[in-house]
Amino acid sequence: MSNIFKILTLKCKDASVLLTRMQDEPLSKSDRLALKFHVMICKPCRRFKKQLELIKRVMSVFKSNLTKLAQLTDKQRERIRKKVLSKL
Amino acid sequence: MTQLSSKSTQDIDPNEWIDAHSDVLYKYALPRVQQRDIAEDMVQETFLAALKNIDSFSGKSTIQTWLISILRHKIADYYRKSNRETDENIDDILEDFQSHFFNKKKWKVKLSDWRANPEELFSQKEFMLVVKACLKKLPRAIASAFILKEMSDVDSKEICKDLDISESNLWVRLHRSRMSLRQCLEENWFSD
Numbered sequence: 561m562s563n564i565f566k567i568l569t570l571k572c573k574d575a576s577v578l579l580t581r582m583q584d585e586p587l588s589k590s591d592r593l594a595l596k597f598h599v600m601i602c603k604p605c606r607r608f609k610k611q612l613e614l615i616k617r618v619m620s621v622f623k624s625n626l627t628k629l630a631q632l633t634d635k636q637r638e639r640i641r642k643k644v645l646s647k648l
Numbered sequence: 649m650t651q652l653s654s655k656s657t658q659d660i661d662p663n664e665w666i667d668a669h670s671d672v673l674y675k676y677a678l679p680r681v682q683q684r685d686i687a688e689d690m691v692q693e694t695f696l697a698a699l700k701n702i703d704s705f706s707g708k709s710t711i712q713t714w715l716i717s718i719l720r721h722k723i724a725d726y727y728r729k730s731n732r733e734t735d736e737n738i739d740d741i742l743e744d745f746q747s748h749f750f751n752k753k754k755w756k757v758k759l760s761d762w763r764a765n766p767e768e769l770f771s772q773k774e775f776m777l778v779v780k781a782c783l784k785k786l787p788r789a790i791a792s793a794f795i796l797k798e799m800s801d802v803d804s805k806e807i808c809k810d811l812d813i814s815e816s817n818l819w820v821r822l823h824r825s826r827m828s829l830r831q832c833l834e835e836n837w838f839s840d
């Protein structure tokens with residue numbers, strides 16, 4: 561009963577919270593169902609969902625770029641060395 | 649007391665440590681703090697803390713693993729300092745935030761069709777710069793959760809522990825970060 565109630569009453573405002581949450585953890589079965597139904601009938605939320613997926617992907621590109629670029633320069637290393645040695 | 653694993657300060661050459669581990673530590677820190685100078689400070693402080701507390705190295709893990717765990721705590725401290733929003737009123741904070749985007753529970757902001765080929769989009773330097781600028785615009789206190797979530801492989805519980813916040817606080821922060829980032833990209837890239 562409450563599942564059906566949730567499906568019928570879920571609105572964009574709460575759907576948006578579930579959609580962002582879904583990026584990080586699995587939703588409960590009833591939330592998942594309600595959301596699935598809402599997204600089916602709601603164009604803005606459908607777009608929002610796709611946009612979140614793109615954001616997720618761009619962040620992972622960022623992560624790998626930063627990791628690749630995270631090259632300590634010799635200058636930085638010497639600066640670290642100097643500070644560490646002077647404070648020991 | 650005289651286990652093989654316990655080392656005294658005399659056995660350690662700080663120079664050797666710095667040569668051997670600074671790259672790995674920096675690679676770990678940079679994605680998580682996003683700024684080169686801060687990452688550099690974190691690495692330096694990690695070495696200092698490690699060298700001063702060498703006695704607490706149990707020898708159960710490698711030196712590098714141990715250094716990284718120290719670094720992780722340094723990063724957590726750094727973020728905790730910028731974290732002024734407590735767990736109280738987290739529902740009110742969410743409610744207030746949502747009111748900028750929703751009118752009577754319906755979207756009031758524009759959501760355009762981001763018709764984009766991700767690979768092509770991500771290869772555009774200008775787009776990546778906009779994303780970077782949008783990330784920078786996020787309030788530090790909420791962005792820290794998002795950056796840690798997306799840039800590290802640490803799970804949610806650990807992030808809560810590091811930031812000293814409840815899980816519902818974390819979810820609200822992640823929600824606000826994603827909503828704000830989306831809004832910023834919509835305004836600065838996708839709408840004409």
Ligand SMILES: [Zn+2]
Nearest residue numbers: 572575602605
């Ligand atoms: Zn909707």
